[in-house]
Amino acid sequence: MSSLQSIRSLNELLLEKKQAILEKWFDSVLETYPHDSAKFLKRQKDQFANPVGSTIYRGMGSLLDLIVNSADADNITKSLDEIIRIRAIQDFTPSHALAFVVDLKRVVREEIKGETCASQLIDELPEFDRRVDGLLLLSFDIYMKCREKIYELKANELRNMTSKLVERANRIFEAKYRNVDLEDIISQGNKTERGE
Amino acid sequence: MAKFTAKPAELLKIDFKTPKTDWMDTPVNIREHMYCHPAKAKDLEVVDFPNIHEWRPVDENWNLPENWKEIVLNGIKERLQKYRSFHVFMDICVRCGACADKCHFYLGTGDPKNMPVLRAELLRSVYRKYFTTGGKIFGKTAGARELTEDVLKELWYYFYQCTECRRCSVFCPYGIDTAEITMMGRELTNLLGLQLGWIAGPVANCYMKGNHLGLEPHTVKSNIEFMIDDIETITGIRVNPTFNRKGAEILFVTPSGDLFGVPGVYTAMGYLMLFHELGLDYTWSTYASEGGNFGFFTSNEMAKRLNYKIYAEAKRLGVKWILGGECGHMWRVLHQYMDTWNGPADFLEVPKSPITGTVFENAKSLKMIHVIEFAADLIKHGKLKLDPSRNDHLKVTFHDSCNIARGMGMFEEPRYVIKNVCNHFYEMPENTIREKTFCCGSGTGLNASENMELRMRGGLPRANAVKYVRDRYGVNTVANICAIDRATLQASMDYWVPGTAVAGIHELIGNALVMKGEKERTQDLRLEPLPGKEGVE
Numbered sequence: 204m205s206s207l208q209s210i211r212s213l214n215e216l217l218l219e220k221k222q223a224i225l226e227k228w229f230d231s232v233l234e235t236y237p238h239d240s241a242k243f244l245k246r247q248k249d250q251f252a253n254p255v256g257s258t259i260y261r262g263m264g265s266l267l268d269l270i271v272n273s274a275d276a277d278n279i280t281k282s283l284d285e286i287i288r289i290r291a292i293q294d295f296t297p298s299h300a301l302a303f304v305v306d307l308k309r310v311v312r313e314e315i316k317g318e319t320c321a322s323q324l325i326d327e328l329p330e331f332d333r334r335v336d337g338l339l340l341l342s343f344d345i346y347m348k349c350r351e352k353i354y355e356l357k358a359n360e361l362r363n364m365t366s367k368l369v370e371r372a373n374r375i376f377e378a379k380y381r382n383v384d385l386e387d388i389i390s391q392g393n394k395t396e397r398g399e
Numbered sequence: 400m401a402k403f404t405a406k407p408a409e410l411l412k413i414d415f416k417t418p419k420t421d422w423m424d425t426p427v428n429i430r431e432h433m434y435c436h437p438a439k440a441k442d443l444e445v446v447d448f449p450n451i452h453e454w455r456p457v458d459e460n461w462n463l464p465e466n467w468k469e470i471v472l473n474g475i476k477e478r479l480q481k482y483r484s485f486h487v488f489m490d491i492c493v494r495c496g497a498c499a500d501k502c503h504f505y506l507g508t509g510d511p512k513n514m515p516v517l518r519a520e521l522l523r524s525v526y527r528k529y530f531t532t533g534g535k536i537f538g539k540t541a542g543a544r545e546l547t548e549d550v551l552k553e554l555w556y557y558f559y560q561c562t563e564c565r566r567c568s569v570f571c572p573y574g575i576d577t578a579e580i581t582m583m584g585r586e587l588t589n590l591l592g593l594q595l596g597w598i599a600g601p602v603a604n605c606y607m608k609g610n611h612l613g614l615e616p617h618t619v620k621s622n623i624e625f626m627i628d629d630i631e632t633i634t635g636i637r638v639n640p641t642f643n644r645k646g647a648e649i650l651f652v653t654p655s656g657d658l659f660g661v662p663g664v665y666t667a668m669g670y671l672m673l674f675h676e677l678g679l680d681y682t683w684s685t686y687a688s689e690g691g692n693f694g695f696f697t698s699n700e701m702a703k704r705l706n707y708k709i710y711a712e713a714k715r716l717g718v719k720w721i722l723g724g725e726c727g728h729m730w731r732v733l734h735q736y737m738d739t740w741n742g743p744a745d746f747l748e749v750p751k752s753p754i755t756g757t758v759f760e761n762a763k764s765l766k767m768i769h770v771i772e773f774a775a776d777l778i779k780h781g782k783l784k785l786d787p788s789r790n791d792h793l794k795v796t797f798h799d800s801c802n803i804a805r806g807m808g809m810f811e812e813p814r815y816v817i818k819n820v821c822n823h824f825y826e827m828p829e830n831t832i833r834e835k836t837f838c839c840g841s842g843t844g845l846n847a848s849e850n851m852e853l854r855m856r857g858g859l860p861r862a863n864a865v866k867y868v869r870d871r872y873g874v875n876t877v878a879n880i881c882a883i884d885r886a887t888l889q890a891s892m893d894y895w896v897p898g899t900a901v902a903g904i905h906e907l908i909g910n911a912l913v914m915k916g917e918k919e920r921t922q923d924l925r926l927e928p929l930p931g932k933e934g935v936e
C-alpha cells in the first residue's frame with residue numbers, strides 16, 4: 204500500500220509536468236530525423252499535412268497518460284503501435300527505431316532534478332523504470348509484427364495477382380474430373396509410367 | 400566463439416541524433432527495400448534501350464559505360480533544347496519552399512532530398528555547373544556541383560522515389576512541375592541502361608504482346624470468359640462480349656490489370672455487366688489490350704511508341720470512337736498526349752453515347768472518353784436501374800487518383816456515380832482530396848514488392864486520411880478509378896488501416912445494377928453474401 208502511495212506522488216508530478224515532459228520526449232525523437240525535417244515535423248500541427256509528426260506526438264501523449272494511469276497492455280499497445288508502425292518502415296535500425304522508449308527515463312529524470320522533493324521521488328523511480336521497461340518489451344513485439352507484415356504484404360500481393368488464375372485452374376480441374384476417382388487417375392498414371 | 404569487439408563506450412551510445420549537414424555534403428545512402436530491382440537485359444533489348452549492362456544499386460561499381468558523363472550531359476543539353484518547360488523549370492525556382500512539405504514521399508520519409516524543391520535541385524545543381532555562366536564560375540556558392548558517379552547515383556535514387564504525382568506543382572507559385580523534372584531525370588538514367596525491372600518488363604510485354612502482363616489473345620479472352628461465368632453465378636445472366644469485332648461502334652480499352660488480379664477483375668465484371676445491360680455495340684481488342692503505358696515512365700518516345708496501337712486498332716476495326724476503362728496514368732497519357740503523338744484520329748467520330756445521345760464535346764479531338772464520364776452521364780439521364788442497398792455492407796470513401804484528379808480535373812463524375820450506387824459515402828479531409836489528393840505511393844512503375852518500405856512511407860499520408868474516416872465513420876472501402884490503385888493500395892491499407900478493402904467504382908456499379916431478367920441476388924461481385932442474404936445460397 205505504501206509503495207502505491209509513493210508512486211502516486213511521482214504520478215502527480217508526471218501529470219503536472221506532462222506537457223513539459225511530452226515536449227522534451229518528442230524533441231528527442233525528432234532529433235533522430237534529419238535536422239531540416241525535425242523542424243517541420245514539430246511545427247506543422249495539421250495531422251493530414253504532417254502524419255508522421257502528429258501521429259508520434261499524439262501517440263507519445265497518450266502513452267504518458269497511460270503510464271500514469273497504469274493502463275493495461277492492450278491500450279498501451281495501441282498507442283505504441285501507432286508510433287512504431289511508422290518507425291519500423293523508416294530509415295532506422297531496430298534499436299534506433301525503439302530508442303525513444305528508453306529515452307523517457309532520461310527525460311523524466313531531467314524533469315525531476317530541480318524538484319524540491321527530488322530525493323523522495325528518486326525512491327519511486329525503480330517502479331517507474333519498470334514500467335518503461337515493460338513498454339520496451341512490448342515495443343519489441345510490435346516492431347517484429349510490423350516487419351513481418353511487410354513480408355506478408357509482398358506475398359499477399361503476389362497472391363492477389365494470381366488468385367483468380369489458381370481458382371480458375373481448380374475449377375477447370377474440378378469440371379473435368381468431377382466424376383472421376385482420383386485414385387483411378389493416379390493408378391492409371393503409375394501404370395503408364397511403368398509401361399503397362 | 401565469436402569475438403565480442405564492441406567497445407563499452409560504443410555499447411552505451413544511445414544518442415541517435417542526426418548530424419547537421421548541408422544536402423550537398425550529405426552523401427547518398429542507397430538502401431534496400433527503397434528501390435526496385437534493375438531491369439533484365441532481355442526486356443531492354445526488345446525495345447532497343449541503350450547501354451544494357453549488369454549492375455546492382457547497392458554496389459560501389461555500377462559498370463557504367465566509359466563515356467557515361469558525356470552521355471548524361473549531352474542528354475541534358477538535348478532535352479533543354481527540346482522541352483522548353485524543362486529549361487524554364489531549371490531556371491526559375493526561387494526556392495521559396497512552398498512545395499517542400501507537400502510530397503507524400505517527403506512526409507513519409509522525412510528525407511529532405513524528397514522535398515520536391517530539393518529533388519529538382521539535385522539535377523538543377525548539375526545544370527548550373529555545366530550550362531550556366533554563374534555556375535561555371537562560382538561553383539558551389541552558386542548552387543552548382545560536378546557530375547560525379549555519386550551524384551548520378553543520387554539522381555537515380557531520388558527520381559525513382561517520385562511518382563510524378565504533381566502534388567507539389569499545385570502549391571508552387573510559378574507552376575514548376577517537379578514531375579516533369581523527374582521525367583527528364585529518368586530519361587537520363589535510361590540512356591545509361593539504369594532502368595527498373597518493374598518498368599522494363601511491362602514495357603517489353605506491351606511492345607510484344609499488347610499489354611503489360613504479356614497476356615496472349617487467347618488468355619485475354621479466357622480470363623474474360625472466366626468473369627462471365629462468375630457473373631452468371633451471381634445474376635443468372637450470361638453476358639456475351641465480343642473480341643476484335645470489326646464494325647463495332649465502340650472500342651473498349653482498359654488496363655490489363657483489370658483482366659488478371661484481384662480486385663481489378665471485379666471492376667472488369669462491372670464493365671461487362673453494364674455494357675451488357677445497355678446492349679452496347681462494343682468490342683474488346685486482344686491487341687490494343689492495354690490502356691496503361693509504362694513507357695511513359697521511361698521516355699516520351701517509348702510512351703508514344705507503345706501508345707500507337709490504340710488508334711491503329713480503332714482504325715483497323717472501323718469503330719466510331721473509343722471508351723477507356725478505369726485508369727489513372729493511362730488517362731493522363733491518352734488525354735494529354737495521344738492526340739499529338741499519334742493523332743489526329745480523323746477517321747473517328749466525336750464520342751456520342753448511343754444511350755443518352757450526349758455528345759462528349761470535351762473529347763472532340765481525342766475521340767476517347769473515360770468510362771466514369773460515360774457512366775455518370777447514364778445515371779444523370781436515369782438510364783440505369785440501381786439498387787444502392789446492395790452496397791449497404793460498404794462504407795465508402797473515394798481516393799482521387801493523381802492523374803485523373805490533379806492531372807485532368809475530373810472530380811465530380813466519380814463522386815456522382817458513387818453517391819448513386821452506394822448509400823454510405825464519406826469524404827476524406829479537404830486537404831487530402833481533389834487537386835490536393837495524396838498519391839497511393841506506388842505510381843509510375845514503383846509498384847514492385849521489393850521496394851515495399853518505400854511504398855509504405857509514400858502511402859502513409861493517403862492511408863492516414865483513410866484511417867481518419869475509418870475511425871470516425873467506420874469506412875471500410877476505398878473506391879477509386881485507377882488500376883494501379885487497385886493493385887497497390889491494398890498493401891498500404893493492410894499495413895496502415897487493416898480491414899479496409901479497395902474497389903473500382905464499376906465493381907460498386909455492378910453490385911447495384913438491376914439487370915433485366917436477373918435472378919434474386921444473394922452475392923456481390925466478390926461472391927460474398929449481400930447484406931441480409933448471409934447463409935442464402
Ligand code: SF4
Pocket residue numbers: 501502503504513514515518560561562563564565566567568577578581
Ligand atoms: S511530383 Fe509528387 S512525388 Fe514527385 S516530387 Fe512532386 S509531390 Fe513528390
Ligand code: SF4
Pocket residue numbers: 491492493494495496497498499515516570571572573574575
Ligand atoms: S514552390 Fe516552386 S518556386 Fe518555390 S521552391 Fe518549390 S519549385 Fe521552387
